[in-house]
Structures are given as C-alpha cells and as structure tokens.
Amino acid sequence: MQVPHFSFILPVSSHSDHEQLLDLDAFLVVKPLIFRSLLRLSRGSGLHPQCFPLLGLEKIGQQVAAGGSGDIWKGLVQGQIVSVKVMRIFQDKDIKAALKEFSREALIWRQLCHPNLLPFFGVYYLDGRLCLVSPWMDNGNIVDFLRNEPPNTNRLSLIVDVALGLQYLHEQNIVHGDLKAINVLVTPLRRACIADFGLSTIVNAMTLQFTHSTADMQGGTARYFAPELFRPKNKLSKSFESDVYAFAYVCYEILTGDVPFHDEKNDMAVMFQVLAGERPARPSACSGTKELDNLWELLSICWDGEAELRPKASYIIEQLIGPAIWATATTFAADWDDTFTSKFRRSLQAQSLLPSVSQIERMLFGDGSFRGHDC
Template sequence: MYIPLIHQLPCRHSQINSSPIQDLAQRLTTDILLDKCKYRILLRYRGDEAQQILDCLQVLLDSPTLSGADRAVILKALTRLSVYSGEYPRRFKLRDVETLGNDAVDEGRYGNVWKALVHNQEVCLKVLRTYQRMPTKPLLKMLSHEALLWGQLSHPNILPFYGIYINEVRRNRFGLVSPWMENGNVVNYLKHNPDVSRLPLIHDIASGLQYLHSLNVVHGDIKGNNILVTPNGRACLADFGLSTLLGDNILDWSSLGSEADHGGGTTRWKAPELVFQEAENMDSKPTSASDVYSLACAAYEILTGQIPFFEIKGSEAVILRLFRSREQPSRPTPEKSSKELTDDVWILLECCWTHEPEERPSVGEILERLEGMMTPEQIRSLRNGGDGACGPDSVLSSSAFRQSFKKGDYELSSEEVVKVISMVSV
C-alpha cells in the first residue's frame, strides 16, 4: 500500500475547547440529523435562526476531534440548509475588503482578479462580473455551496479558502477570497525561476489531487494556470469544482486573460472522453480518471514550458486529432524540455493519457512512481517543506487568517452551541 510522504493534516482548530465537541456533535447527529422529522424541521429555518444553526454546524466541523461519520452527516446538513436558506456561516462572510490600486491585476470576459486587504492581510479577491439579466440569487446560492465545500478542505497542496465577499452597494457583485500568492501560477513562476526542480512541483499537485479524490471531490479543471505557487515554492491546486459551475471558463479565475486560454481554451487539458461527449452535445461530467489525464497535461507544461498540443493551432484542430488518430501530446526534443523529462517520466505521462479512462493509473500509483524517479534531495525537500505550504499550520491557512480577526467576529462560544442545539432539538 502506498503511504504518502505528506500525511493529511488535522482539521482547522476551533476556539472552543475540543473536549466537549464530540459529545455535542453526537447529540446533534443522534437527536436531530438522524431523526427525519426533526431534520426536515431544521431545514425549514430561515433568517437569523438559520444563521445561528449554520454557525453552530461550522464550529463543530472545525473541531479536530470530530469523527468522520459525524463530519459527513453535519456537512451534508450544513450545505443543504445553506442552499435552502440562502445563508452561510458568518466565518465565510467578509465585509471589510479593500481593493488595492485602481485596476484589477488580471481580467477577462467573465470577471476580475484584484489584490486586496482584509484586516491588513493581503488577499486575492476574485470577482465574478454579472449583468442585470443574470439571476444573481440562484448564482450566489450555487457559488456559496461550492465555496462551503472548498472551505472544509485542508491540505498543504490545496489553496485555502477565506470567504465570500458581497458588495453591499452593488449586490450583484460578489467574489471569493483566498490567499494572495505573489509567485503567481506555476507557469509564470517557472519562467522567472527556470532552475527550479520540476518533479517536486508535480508531486505537490498529485498530493493535493489525491486528497481531493479521497473525499470524492473531482477538480475538473487542472492546468498550469490553476496551480499556484506558495512563498516557499510549493505548488497548490486552486479553483477545483468551480470551473463547471457556470459553464466553460466562467470561473476560471487563475487564467483570466492568459496565453493558455488564448491558445485554445481548456480543450487541450481535457480528457478525450469529455471532449467527445461535448462534441456530441452530451452531458460531460469530470471524473477522477479525467483529472488524471489533466494532471499529466499540467505536468507536461511544467516539464516542457509548452501547452499540450502546442504545435496544433485552434481547439477544433485538437478535437479533430483526438477523434481521428487518438493523438497524445508530442514529446519535445531534449533541448526544448527539462532534463527531468526522462524516459520513465514520459512513459508515466503516456499511461495517464490513454484514451480508456479505466486504464489510467490512480493518483496514488502516480505518486509512488514519481517518488521512485526522484533524487534523495528532492524527497527530503518534500518531507521538510510539507507543513509550510497551504496546510492548517501555515500562515496562509484559513485558521491563521481567522485568528487575525478580533475574537468573537465569527466564532460561537460552547454555551451558544449548546443553546442552538437545544433550540432545534425541541
């Protein structure tokens, strides 16, 4: 069995003493969430009462002592109540967001990326551009649901989520807040740091993806521009699950206006089965196997500095090649790629690019094979740097971000949690 180098880190810590949390969670689960009648009543709460319940559920989810079974039940209740009520936990609501400068740092057809300040901390504000004809309430509900799922994740190679910002003056303007990554995406990072070792970055991406897949979360849009680099040079996945929320590229925040998109959208990174389904006007849903294909395409970018199928102009031509000859990305000459693109690495990429999804390796297998190709120095860098990326012990983590706020801005006391549970137990 493969044992990852970087183990899953504990959940974010709550300000409540964790010792009674398990008892409170079991009481909530047993007395309410497993009682169909009381569960239906809980989902009918609206307004301030729904807000109190959501805050309570989030406090329980933040506890490191919460069991896996209770966590799954409570998370499902939180997401359902959030969708029905249109509310979400206060810890995700950010109001005092100040944009820096007069212009967005990146922009595209669907939105803008701003550098901003929240409580004197630099953050990335990704604002969705909406129009009067767009149904913003349903849009916000969907966005909140995806953001809630993102907010429960905690791993060194997953970009942390800080919260949702809604412009109080223009209610149809809202966006997501995450750490500001000065190094930008991995494509630009490698252009400015050409001597950086590539395989550890690919290992980082695969580690983050393995974590997502272990929770039955599919990323759905892995490519170089959706991979950010932390201050200490580690890679983390961003924007998972959001790219398909509103259609192709509408929430592809990291690559707004990028060269990669101008070179052919996301087709070049997309698994053939998804491309074929879309070409036939069928519903296409990303899977863990399609993520593996895209992971190899991102690795190709990192190792070669080129987008997949760089020699083919236009998405239509790429689709035609996939249909007619089942092509895979071509291997550049040695002088046009990293020395780390060895024969063994190329064989691994080809295994990930097979057109039969069931024949692609799992992410665990990819990690095991990668580590077999890495030098002892690269292995040591993974072991020594794992906690310094985006995990819960990092200065970039959601917990560290919340601790920078005044106590009480978003947390409930244990007495308040008991009060809320008692309220919904009646």
C-alpha cells in the same frame, strides 16, 4: 483618494450548529453525513451557511488582471496582501443566484486544508458585485513562475506538489474538473498549489459549479480534456480519471513550457487529434536518464485513452517519490496566515466540549435544541 472598503456578506442561517460541527476534526467519520444534511437543509429552506468572516478588507492599487468571469485586484486585510476576484455580475438576480450557489461551494472549500491547495478566505460585496478572496501569490501561476526561473529549476518537485494537491482533493471526493497549468499557483516559498476549482464536483452526484471559473468550452479547457469528454453521446461528466489525464498535461507544460498541442491553433483540431489517439511528442526535457524515462512512462499511462486504465493519484505519488523517479515534494512551511482560514477556526473550536451522538441526531433530524453547551 479614499480607499473603498469591502463589506462582509453574512447570510443569515438557521444551520450554524451543523456548520460548526463540520469545523470539528473530531467528527471526521460523520462529516459526510453532516455535510449532506446541511446541503439538503440549505436547498430546502432557502437559507445558506455563513461564510468564514474577515473584517476590514480594502482594495489597493490598480486592477492586476482580467479573467473570463472577473477582474483581479490586490487587497489588504489585517496587514496581509490578498487576492480579490471581483465578479462581472451586475444585475440583482444574478448576484443573488451567484451568492446562493457559492454559499454551498464555500461550505466545501472552507473544509479543505492542504499545503498544495489554495485556501479560501471569504466572500464580499463591493459596489453590488460579488468578490472572492484568497491569498495573494506574487509568483503568479506556475507558467509565469518557470518562465522567469533558470533551466535547472527543480520541476519534479513542483510536479509532486501538484500530485499531492490532486490526491487530497480526490480523497475528499472532489473532482477539480479544470486542472491546467495556469490554475496552479506558486507560493512565496516556491511550492505549487492548486487553485480555481472550476468544475469541482462532489462525487455523490451533488454537482456544484464554482462561479469563479475561468474555464471555457463546457466548463473546461479543450487542450486538457480527456477523450471521453469529447464524446457527448456518452454523457460523461468530469471525473477522477479526467483529472488524472489533465494532470499529465500539466506535467508536460511544467517540463516544456508549452501548452499541450501548442502547434494547433483551435480547439476543434485538438479534439480530432485526441480522439485519434494522438498525444504530445516526448520532449528533450523528459529524456536522458532512467528517471526521466520512467516519468515519461508514467505520463503516458496517465493520458491513456481508456479512463479505467489511468492510475489513481496515490499511485502517481508512489511512482514519483519512489525509486523509479526519486522526486521530492517542496519542503512544507506556512505560506499564508492561518488566522484567516477555517484551519484556525477549527483549532479554536477543538477546545470546546463535544456533543453526544443523540445531540448530533437532534441537530440533524430533530428539534435542534442543542446549542453547544448541554453535553
């Protein structure tokens, strides 16, 4: 039987110069300006930036899983196993709308590079359906992983991994918006990494919804909702603070193996409990030592009912790895092939000559005459 091939989507864009500048780490200071400019140009012109190219991708085996918005398959590209999420979108207008939206979001995702964040490989069409490609994780999500691990598994290290990934997102002014245990994957080297940016939000009021979210109930999972998100009159959107609240529940699930409010069968009952100030009871897995006492205290302030009283991700990491808890992150080592990621592309482009400030200004606001060779 012949294996079906994927064809790479390469949207034509007149903004490739701007896109390439974003790949240069030397332009760290002006990246926000370049990024905002590129988004404005993309919206105004109807043209969209190129996605990071991969060639020769094939679907292998049978369908692995089905989510709320797509089917998961294994894929193969240049000898590396990848995850391929095939969107359940069939009408041409839906495909075009999804691609238009995701092309902007891919521009954001491709700039993210952190060992505790799932990298983005590319966007493809298969039989008229949109596909999203990322590294394959044999260990699955952290819930499945821990279910098959011995009780003495170092869960604190996994919690630090998640905190480090969340801190990186927040440093990039990105709100995850759908943080939960099943959106935390475990790499081959047993490191936790955050995936599925279901409601990732750029804090400067440019809200971008990732089309591959598996979220429910207004783009999130009710059991991980901060109380302010249950108050529609406040018209509050997901925030750094609601991410921190959800992080505490992810920690609870890592420690216990239970979803928050596991005794409740429906989201409405969870909402009433949360608004009444109820939180999960302290488990035995978080008792018995001074370090565990301090961990429970940290989780308690992370899920405080008042958003402004919750700590920042940097404070959480400080407490986790400091003398109060003494947790350690998983030792870093490469879990995926960087030749597929924007990190590799940036490493190549860093060798080229850099444009002057005036050339950057012309690229952003002027005649666009610079093509990377007139320094």
